[in-house]
Amino acid sequence: MDLYACPDVPMVLAPGERALVPTGLAMEIPDGYEGQVRPRSGLALRLGLGMVNAPGTIDSDYRGEVGVLLINLGQDEVTVNPGDRIAQLVITPVVQARLVEVGELSPTRRGEGGFGHTGRGRKKGHG
Numbered sequence: 532m533d534l535y536a537c538p539d540v541p542m543v544l545a546p547g548e549r550a551l552v553p554t555g556l557a558m559e560i561p562d563g564y565e566g567q568v569r570p571r572s573g574l575a576l577r578l579g580l581g582m583v584n585a586p587g588t589i590d591s592d593y594r595g596e597v598g599v600l601l602i603n604l605g606q607d608e609v610t611v612n613p614g615d616r617i618a619q620l621v622i623t624p625v626v627q628a629r630l631v632e633v634g635e636l637s638p639t640r641r642g643e644g645g646f647g648h649t650g651r652g653r654k655k656g657h658g
């Protein structure tokens with residue numbers, strides 16, 4: 532669902548500036564679910580407007596106003612007006628993991644290789 536800016540007055544973000552933009556929205560998310568605040572691609576492409584903490588997490592026990600932590604990554608000033616569509620909210624189930632300590636982990640082909648390990652040596656665009 533869309534999230535709209537709800538500040539009292541327009542908010543002006545200079546290049547590189549960030550701001551917590553209020554949405555005027557508070558909610559009660561059921562146990563076992565969370566809200567994820569995500570940026571809008573159109574604003575990112577058009578204005579360079581992103582979210583500092585994307586995706587923002589709305590906990591199920593949070594009762595305050597949902598805020599959107601915008602950052603101006605563009606080169607020009609951006610004005611956020613009341614009523615502007617600034618982000619989107621997804622409500623999604625969360626699995627509560629129970630960690631169990633073990634002596635060793637099961638072997639896999641990847642093993643401990645990460646951070647680009649599987650992509651090495653391949654040419655861009657050739658799978």
Ligand SMILES: O=c1ccn([C@H]2C[C@H](O)[C@@H](COP(=O)(O)OP(=O)(O)OP(=O)(O)O)O2)c(=O)[nH]1
Pocket residue numbers: 568584586587588589590591593596597598599600
């Ligand atoms: O984009 C966001 C992210 C968070 N929140 C609100 C809802 C969330 O439940 C609360 C806390 O967020 P988070 O858990 O990410 O913050 P924290 O830095 O871990 O602080 P806390 O100690 O309050 O959990 O702030 C927002 O309104 N928008």
